[in-house]
Amino acid sequence: MNSGDYSITIKRSDVVAAVLPVQEHWLPMSNLDLLLPPLDVGVFFCYGKNNKKNPSPENMVIVLKKALAQALVSFYPFAGEIVLNSHGEPEILCNNRGVDFIHACAEVELNNIDFYQPDLSVHGKLVPVKMNGVLSVQVTELKCGGLVVGCTFDHRAADAHSANMFLSAWAEISRAVPITRLPSFRRSIFNPRRPPQPHNSLDKFYTPPNPSQNGESHNTLTSRIYHVKSESIDLLQSETRRSKIESFSAFLWKALAECGTDHAKTVKLGVVIDGRIRLSSETMPLNCYFGNVLSIPYVEASVGDLQTASLERAAEMVHDCISTAATTEHFLGLIDWMEARRPKAAVVRVYCKDENDEAAVVVSSGRGFPIQEMDFGWGGPGVGSYHFPWGGETGYVMPMPSVKGNGDWIVYMHLMQKHLDLIEACASHVFEPFSANHLTSQD
Known part of the structure; x- marks a missing residue:
């Protein structure tokens, strides 16, 4: 029977920073970023046990954390914080604060998770509630030997297209293949016209x-x-x-x-x-x-x-x-x-x-x-x-x-x-x- 009523145990909480140092700087938000209110977006992926490929859950978590630290070198805004500038507008402080990373285990098998009702089975259990920073990650072991990777990011910093680039790069690094697309943060692309023509x-x-x-x-x-x-x-x-x-x-x-x-x-x-x-x-x-x-x-x-x-x-x-x-x-x-x-x-x-x-x-x-x-x-x-x-x-x-x-x-x-x-x-x-x-x- 599908269930949303199961317990979660936190095995470890870490902060994963970019593996290379990042020069601290402020990344302004474009005029299109500023149209977004403070909203957090969650996404999750569930992996069943596959005896032919799966390493142990502990090794899978190690792979994910190591690859995340490497991905944050290129996608450094996800390792920063959103703060207000002197004008009261939000900006991304790229300070390599890091990503909150939770390693958890759930007393449920993949086939028994009630995905139909994610408010009960997913929210705050498999997808983390973001507390600080721009991005939070939770990796959850399941009783069946499967794994769930859940992420929550601040929509003001990235839209779905941007998050897709990051997630694809994270997966590529985990498989030891080159990143297909490196991100660009060229905010001047969205400078207003002179004079503006609203x-x-x-x-x-x-x-x-x-x-x-x-x-x-x-x-x-x-x-x-x-x-x-x-x-x-x-x-x-x-x-x-x-x-x-x-x-x-x-x-x-x-x-x-x-x-x-x-x-x-x-x-x-x-x-x-x-x-x-x-x-x-x-x-x-x-x-x-x-x-x-x-x-x-x-x-x-x-x-x-x-x-x-x-x-x-x-x-x-x-x-x-x-x-x-x-x-x-x-x-x-x-x-x-x-x-x-x-x-x-x-x-x-x-x-x-x-x-x-x-x-x-x-x-x-x-x-x-x-x-x-x-x-x-x-x-x-x-x-x-x-x-x-x-x-x-x-x-x-x-x-x-x-x-x-x-x-x-x-x-x-x-x-x-x-x-x-x-x-x-x-x-x-x-x-x-x-x-x-x-x-x-x-x-």
């Missing part, structure tokens, strides 16, 4: 933070992890004739509206857009840039309109929303928009769910996550997922590829309970609760 249209998507929204949420959100078959995604796409993420987002958007009884209320859908492709050029490629290069435009519609709209129409609206931000000019304007407001903070408006909202949700895309590259020397993981219970009342949904590499998705969802219940009741053919049957064997 777009007033960005006021729709970004806003100064409202102190009244910093308190406790009135509606507690719940996390779930689902398995979505590639056939289900293909079917949605065939109905909409849009991209997979647009089709999936439209389907989710309409599903949230089905909970509403007040047809005048709205449902907001934000979609995370990576600006690297939009800002890259032959002389200035951004594929290796480490930091945040994101925008989160959103679209909204009334409950009544969404309930009556076809899936194709909803997907068209999602496509139009994404198109507004998927341009070079949008990101250049966003950099200028933030420059005009510094040192005052700003926040993505869709994060600020208001009283007239039936629901607000952000869909991010972790589909580029290199899950099959997460081989630290003993084979790939049996499952991997994000865990992002970020607080507030705006939901968060993150699809990432299944380790099977067959087009299936693992989807992390952080929504109100009533919305999760409805999705499971009405869309069980799409969202399968993740279970041991979805684990990939390493045997």
Whole structure:
């Protein structure tokens, strides 16, 4: 029987610093970094016992720690701290403080972990709660001889693309192969234009933070992890004739509206857009840039309109929303928009769910996550997922590829309970609760 009720024992806590000395310096945050509030993102990978490859758990931990110390030489911001400068803005103090590294053991077997309910089985057990620094790591031995590698990082320092680079490099170093991509920290790439040319249209998507929204949420959100078959995604796409993420987002958007009884209320859908492709050029490629290069435009519609709209129409609206931000000019304007407001903070408006909202949700895309590259020397993981219970009342949904590499998705969802219940009741053919049957064997 799957379980979230198991005990964790801390065997050892260390701080892992870069193996080579780092010249202490301040790394400023770009204008795009400054749009992110203090949010911690978790990710984890689970490895079953493989008698053909696995060394002992103790040796596996030694490999991970040694490789981490080497990876931090190149990815040194993860070994630093985020502090406020004289203007009250956050910056990364690259001082090689190190990464908090926990070695733990869990009284549970991999097949018995209830990944479907990660708030019980993963949060604070397999994924560490970050206390200090920019990155925390926990490696947990399982009763079956397997291992879980969990990481939590400060979103202000890195987006998913940046974290992917780091995790891939960490795995490559563990296998004693050269790092595929070395990070770039060239903040001048995101200097504002002179004079700045902010777009007033960005006021729709970004806003100064409202102190009244910093308190406790009135509606507690719940996390779930689902398995979505590639056939289900293909079917949605065939109905909409849009991209997979647009089709999936439209389907989710309409599903949230089905909970509403007040047809005048709205449902907001934000979609995370990576600006690297939009800002890259032959002389200035951004594929290796480490930091945040994101925008989160959103679209909204009334409950009544969404309930009556076809899936194709909803997907068209999602496509139009994404198109507004998927341009070079949008990101250049966003950099200028933030420059005009510094040192005052700003926040993505869709994060600020208001009283007239039936629901607000952000869909991010972790589909580029290199899950099959997460081989630290003993084979790939049996499952991997994000865990992002970020607080507030705006939901968060993150699809990432299944380790099977067959087009299936693992989807992390952080929504109100009533919305999760409805999705499971009405869309069980799409969202399968993740279970041991979805684990990939390493045997």
